[in-house]
Amino acid sequence: MIIEVKKLKKTYEGKVPTYALKDVSFGVKKGEFVALMGRSGSGKSTLLHQLGLLDAPSSGEIIIDGTNVVNFTKKQKTEFRLKKLGYVFQSYALLPELTALESVYLPLMLSGISKTEYIKKATKMLKKVGLGERINHLPKEMSGGEQQRVAIARALINDPAILFADEPTANLDTKSSETVLALFKSLNREIGQTIIMVTHEPDDKKHVDRVVWLKDGVIESEDAK
Amino acid sequence: MNIKASFFLARTTILRGNKGTLAMTILIMTLAYVNLIFISSIFGGIVEAINEQSINNLYGNIVITPASDEIYIKNRDAINSIDTIPGIVASSAHYLNNAVISYDENNDGRDIQRGKWLVKSVDVEDESRVTQISNSIIEGAYLDDSDRNNIVVGKEIAGGHGGELEHLSLGGVYVGDDIDVQFNNGTKRTYNIKGIFSTKNSQADQMAFITTKEMESVLRVHNLASEIIVKIDEKGQEEKYITQIRQSGLHDEDIKTWEDLTGFTSSASKSFTMISIILGVIGIIVAGITIFIIIFVSIVNKRKQIGILKAIGMKENTIILSFVMQAIFYAVIGIILGISIVLFIIRPFFINNPLDFPVGWVSLKITFNIIKISNISLIIAALIGGFIPAFRGTRESILDTIWG
Numbered sequence: 001m002i003i004e005v006k007k008l009k010k011t012y013e014g015k016v017p018t019y020a021l022k023d024v025s026f027g028v029k030k031g032e033f034v035a036l037m038g039r040s041g042s043g044k045s046t047l048l049h050q051l052g053l054l055d056a057p058s059s060g061e062i063i064i065d066g067t068n069v070v071n072f073t074k075k076q077k078t079e080f081r082l083k084k085l086g087y088v089f090q091s092y093a094l095l096p097e098l099t100a101l102e103s104v105y106l107p108l109m110l111s112g113i114s115k116t117e118y119i120k121k122a123t124k125m126l127k128k129v130g131l132g133e134r135i136n137h138l139p140k141e142m143s144g145g146e147q148q149r150v151a152i153a154r155a156l157i158n159d160p161a162i163l164f165a166d167e168p169t170a171n172l173d174t175k176s177s178e179t180v181l182a183l184f185k186s187l188n189r190e191i192g193q194t195i196i197m198v199t200h201e202p203d204d205k206k207h208v209d210r211v212v213w214l215k216d217g218v219i220e221s222e223d224a225k
Numbered sequence: 226m227n228i229k230a231s232f233f234l235a236r237t238t239i240l241r242g243n244k245g246t247l248a249m250t251i252l253i254m255t256l257a258y259v260n261l262i263f264i265s266s267i268f269g270g271i272v273e274a275i276n277e278q279s280i281n282n283l284y285g286n287i288v289i290t291p292a293s294d295e296i297y298i299k300n301r302d303a304i305n306s307i308d309t310i311p312g313i314v315a316s317s318a319h320y321l322n323n324a325v326i327s328y329d330e331n332n333d334g335r336d337i338q339r340g341k342w343l344v345k346s347v348d349v350e351d352e353s354r355v356t357q358i359s360n361s362i363i364e365g366a367y368l369d370d371s372d373r374n375n376i377v378v379g380k381e382i383a384g385g386h387g388g389e390l391e392h393l394s395l396g397g398v399y400v401g402d403d404i405d406v407q408f409n410n411g412t413k414r415t416y417n418i419k420g421i422f423s424t425k426n427s428q429a430d431q432m433a434f435i436t437t438k439e440m441e442s443v444l445r446v447h448n449l450a451s452e453i454i455v456k457i458d459e460k461g462q463e464e465k466y467i468t469q470i471r472q473s474g475l476h477d478e479d480i481k482t483w484e485d486l487t488g489f490t491s492s493a494s495k496s497f498t499m500i501s502i503i504l505g506v507i508g509i510i511v512a513g514i515t516i517f518i519i520i521f522v523s524i525v526n527k528r529k530q531i532g533i534l535k536a537i538g539m540k541e542n543t544i545i546l547s548f549v550m551q552a553i554f555y556a557v558i559g560i561i562l563g564i565s566i567v568l569f570i571i572r573p574f575f576i577n578n579p580l581d582f583p584v585g586w587v588s589l590k591i592t593f594n595i596i597k598i599s600n601i602s603l604i605i606a607a608l609i610g611g612f613i614p615a616f617r618g619t620r621e622s623i624l625d626t627i628w629g
Binding site: 049052078081082089095097098106109110138158 | 227229230233234237238240241242529530533534535536537538539540541543622623624627
């Protein structure tokens with residue numbers, strides 16, 4: 001297992017506490033492509049945020065690659081996110097002033113790699129996602145699908161152990177959505193990339209190995225192919 | 226912290242961000258800097274004008290008066306050797322006499338205007354090398370060494386020439402009029418007014434001048450002095466020259482700097498210096514708050530991007546540094562443009578068009594110190610103004626910044 005989740009709880013405190021995750025336990029195998037599905041408010045995005053170290057659970061354990069990451073310090077989490085995890089967000093999440101190439105090599109620059117090497121690697125990665133001709137374009141000069149592929153290239157550039165995708169096709173047209181999902185699938189098949197994706201789209205099920213259904217903060221069921 | 230990544234982000238934000246915002250930000254920084262320099266320099270100019278008035282019209286740089294138990298400075302050899310000290314431009318010996326000056330306009334013994342003023346004697350050539358009185362004649366001419374029955378009076382004595390103390394003056398005397406002077410030894414003589422002078426120093430304008438030869442005949446003395454004023458070539462080095470003057474033989478005389486003698490003007494210049502400092506500090510705070518607001522707005526607009534950067538593994542310190550670098554860039558460009566405007570536009574303008582203040586002609590006094598302090602202040606303001614909002618912005622949780 002690359003991810004093991006044990007009795008994970010997340011409660012948002014307030015006058016009326018919101019129990020977003022209630023005692024969730026499940027695992028993800030290395031190289032698996034998993035979809036987290038459920039209605040709005042089911043807890044699927046909250047679960048993804050906990051697994052991706054973007055938020056801290058109220059209790060429980062998250063073991064990634066054999067390490068319990070729940071008690072990591074802020075600095076350890078930042079380092080872990082940079083080196084082990086990749087993210088693709090719903091709204092592309094690109095910096096408007098950076099070209100496709102710069103967006104992709106930024107994580108490599110943070111890792112301290114030489115300029116020649118990070119340009120070479122980022123160019124190769126952009127070619128891999130089909131954007132070899134767009135490397136010097138700014139986000140405003142690209143379509144939504146192209147921007148999302150830049151975000152995927154950025155997420156993959158540090159060879160992450162797990163790729164997290166939070167409704168990556170929600171803002172895309174059908175054709176672009178198909179392109180992005182096909183890219184995920186090929187990455188999963190060709191290089192064995194572990195992917196955990198939150199989605200609303202029933203059609204996306206056909207691309208993944210397993211669907212984890214959430215309802216009211218608990219895992220309701222799991223569908224494996 | 227990854228300095229290279231911070232610099233990369235700061236550079237791309239500046240180069241590829243909104244050009245209008247960048248231009249506006251730099252304009253604000255430039256004006257904040259010009260404001261800092263201008264306020265300090267104009268007050269520096271006022272203080273300088275006050276001081277120059279005292280030096281040029283009253284005291285020179287150094288004033289030598291007799292030992293406490295003496296009326297005159299008697300060591301003539303020492304007096305003569307003052308001018309040979311390297312760095313001393315000139316010295317001028319005076320006899321001083323508090324005399325009653327009166328003017329009988331109709332020569333009928335009625336309605337005589339009189340008052341008590343300081344009459345000084347001068348060696349014309351020496352005096353013109355130390356003070357500017359001879360260049361301040363507004364009517365008639367200055368004295369010649371051969372003059373015996375001529376007198377030059379300040380406008381506050383003459384009256385009728387726009388003085389501030391008109392009610393205490395002779396009520397309006399002009400070149401060619403005769404006035405009577407009764408010296409404090411009882412001698413009374415009549416002098417013809419040869420010239421009337423006006424400086425921007427009312428204390429100087431309350432003095433009258435006759436030649437040394439004439440005063441020596443009145444006082445029946447020879448080759449003495451009541452005071453010697455000394456001009457040096459480098460203001461601020463007075464103490465060094467006082468030591469040398471003492472070494473030349475004037476051991477017991479009272480020797481003071483012009484600063485020691487400027488009572489009212491000294492407190493006025495201190496007040497202007499204080500106002501300058503207060504306005505300078507306010508200017509720095511305003512500049513700091515301006516940078517703070519600029520960076521704060523930038524961070525509010527980039528809130529989501531900060532979340533993304535944190536999510537992909539960029540350390541908070543690296544993000545903060547990139548914003549601080551932007552703030553410093555705005556400050557440095559503001560300083561470069563500001564200093565260019567000050568040195569190449571404002572300064573030449575004020576040199577050609579000095580302001581007519583009651584204390585004198587005021588221009589900007591831009592010193593290396595003012596520039597240094599303004600530069601350091603603006604950079605520190607940029608550091609703080611950039612750091613605080615960036616620090617606060619990066620402390621928010623990733624989820625709050627990305628999904629708000």
